[in-house]
Amino acid sequence: MAVSLSKGGNVSLSKEAPGLSAITIGLGWDPRATDGQAFDLDGSVFLLNASGKVRSDSDFIFYNNKASSDGSVIHNGDNTTGAGEGDDETVEIDLSKVPADVDKIAVCVTIHEAETRSQNFGQVSKAYIRVLNKAGGAEIARYDLSEDASTDTAMIFGEIYRHGSDWKFKAVGQGYAGGLGPMAKNYGVNV
Amino acid sequence: MQAGERKTLADLGLSERLEVRVECDLHGTDFSAFGLQGGKLADDRYMVFYNQPRSPEGAITLRPPGEFTFELQALPPAVDEVYLTATHDESPLSNAGRLNVSFGAHTFDVKPHLKAEKAVMLLRLYRHSGGWRLAAVAQGFNGGLAALVGHFGGEVAETANEPLPAASAPPVTSPVNLRKERQRVILEKAEREQPGLVSLIKTASISLEKRGLSEAQYRVKLILDISASMQREYQNGAVQKLAERALALAARLDDDGEVEVYLFGVKAHRKGALSLGNVSGFVNRMGVELEGGTHYNPVMTMLREDVRREGFDIPTLVLFITDGGTSNRDAVVRQMIEASREPIFWKFMGIDQAAGKGGFLGGLMQRAAADSFGFLEKLDDLQGRMVDNADFFSVPASIDLPDNQLFDSLVNELDSWQRDARRAGILR
Structure with missing residues (x-):
């Protein structure tokens, strides 16, 4: 039931998948077939308060900080080449465990050292990011990075935000100038 | 257009009938479509090149050397993508003064993206969501046409009448190519002689890749502390394990895949080269006699002499393993300042004997360690050097951190030093 969301479109997670309590963010790409430096895509998550900032640096969950302090977000590990079947990196978010003072969860994807390696999403084959219902694995939204973000090196894929007692997912799909560092800084992380 | 960019033909102001012109000033470069x-060259009539300048229905035509006309609407539906490529039998295409592709009002400058590729995919035209798109690619293969055809399915390489450059081709002149070949040989040798090292070599190469150093070349030298406090590390095999990891790093960085080993306590000692052939039991065979002091200065002098003799054409990575601070600190500081003009990067790894130790003795040890490592940190941040030529990290005495972390720490800052050293003219 993959809902194809256009930029800015949103979907109620609770309505889309009744009983949904946990989601998985999947990031996938093909390993580089040509000669040159590997493509290393990184998925990251920011837990944000009402003013759109992290409450502390530990709200920035990425390859070097694989779990939020409350256990609501678990990053299942860094894949540095894209080798392997299916999603190459996954991040699990247990919405029922997300603390009340977290208003919004931003899901981002960046290319590791994109600038020094002169890489962008368009050079990578079959790069995508998607949201799944953790139970059952049904796809809720997907973004094709290779085709639709070809000249970008970093992107805010989507935001999961509270709407009353529901959670909604908004497809942002917006490229971001600068890498993971500047992005984290923008969300209030000390980098 | 920039490399990686993907657009619909309509967005580019192009129709399905388009002309593409490739320009390259490197003599002997061939252009093909x-x-x-489904990603494979299933029908070799759709390989359009100087000997076959037209696809069967005429949807792709070549006017040599590099003018292509596409009638994409005339292509059979089964053909779902077309790659435009440039290849050279002998020379990396980066030897060209210019390699660019123009179509409609657009130009794609491929030259800045080239490294050692002898075959490069320039453009990709492909069906997507009911229409044709164009991608600016600029990726390729150091192995030339044979590697490219292999990428497109391989079978064609066996059956094609066109002879592919294979064993009969003259030896390549690019050092990068030779180096890749050398790395492959070292890895194969490891697979035969030291299978236990293969995964270490791969882990090391990931740490290098992360720093953008996958094609970097260094002489790797290992300096080991033989002061008395290191006794346990020699006895329990921790030093041997470190030596194996240094060798794994050298398998990726070093041209001959060997590591020159030095020992120091009060004096400095050369201990020959560590290699795949002699790594088993290497540390035991050295017959280390521990010494009652820690003097960095003599071994630094010895190493710098060796590097000068071997030549400054290739940089040197020094892995300097110690568990304590040095005597004669001023001399060491002077050495480091002088050595900052040389293509040598000094990686100090401090073994923290006090970590986790409690009680009065533990407290004393921790104070001593703080002092020693404080000095090493000072070396790391030392002023007056031409470039920052050193980095320091410490590990607890058990040295049981995961290999990927160890390799990450061992190559940390190597990339920034390399960049600074090149800028300062220390490194070519």
């Missing part, structure tokens, strides 16, 4: 089906 490959029509693929």
Whole structure:
């Protein structure tokens, strides 16, 4: 039931998948077939308060900080080449465990050292990011990075935000100038 | 257009009938178009090149050397993508003064993206969501046409009448190519002689890749502390394990895949080269006699002499393993300042004997360690050097951190030093 969301479109997670309590963010790409430096895509998550900032640096969950302090977000590990079947990196978010003072969860994807390696999403084959219902694995939204973000090196894929007692997912799909560092800084992380 | 960019033909102001002109000033460069089906060259009539300048229905035509006309609407539906490529039998295409592709009002400058590729995919035209798109690619293969055809399915390489450059081709002149070949030989040798090292070599190469150093070349030298406090590390095999990891790093960085080993306590000692052939039991065979002091200065002098003799054409990575601070600190500081003009990067790894130790003795040890490592940190941040030529990290005495972390720490800052050293003219 993959809902194809256009930029800015949103979907109620609770309505889309009744009983949904946990989601998985999947990031996938093909390993580089040509000669040159590997493509290393990184998925990251920011837990944000009402003013759109992290409450502390530990709200920035990425390859070097694989779990939020409350256990609501678990990053299942860094894949540095894209080798392997299916999603190459996954991040699990247990919405029922997300603390009340977290208003919004931003899901981002960046290319590791994109600038020094002169890489962008368009050079990578079959790069995508998607949201799944953790139970059952049904796809809720997907973004094709290779085709639709070809000249970008970093992107805010989507935001999961509270709407009353529901959670909604908004497809942002917006490229971001600068890498993971500047992005984290923008969300209030000390980098 | 920039490399990686993907656009619909409509967005580029192009129709399905388009002309593409490739310009390259490197003599002997060939241009071809490959029509693929599901990523494979299933029908070699869709390989359009100087000997076959037209696909069967005329949807792809070549006017040599590099003018292509596409009638994409005339292509059989099964052909779902077309790659436009440039290849050279002998020379990396980066030897060209210019390699660019123009179509409609657009130009794609491929030259800045080239490294050692002898075959490069320039453009990709492909079906997507009911229309044709164009991608600016600029990726390729150091192995030339044979590697490219292999990428497109391989079978064609066996059956094609066109002879592919294979064993009969003259030896390549690019050092990068030779180096890749050398790395492959070292890895194969490891697979035969030291299978236990293979995964270490791969882990090391990931740490290098992360720093953008996958094609970097260094002489790797290992300096080991033989002061008395290191006794346990020699006895429990921790030093041997470190030596194996240094060798794994050298398998990726070093041209001959060997590591020159030095020992120091009060005096400095050369201990020959560590290699795949002699790594088993290497540390035991050295017959280390521990010494009652820690003097960095003599071994630094010895190493710098060796590097000068071997030549400054290739940089040197020094892995300097110690568990304590040095005597004669001023001399060491002077050495480091002088050595900052040389293509040597000094990686100090401090073994923290006090970590986790409690009680009065533990407290004393921790104070001593703080002092020693404080000095090493000072070396790391030392002023007056031409470039920052050193980095320091410490590990608890058990030295049981995961290999990927160890390799990450061992190559940390190597990339920034390399960049600074090149800028300062220390490194070519």
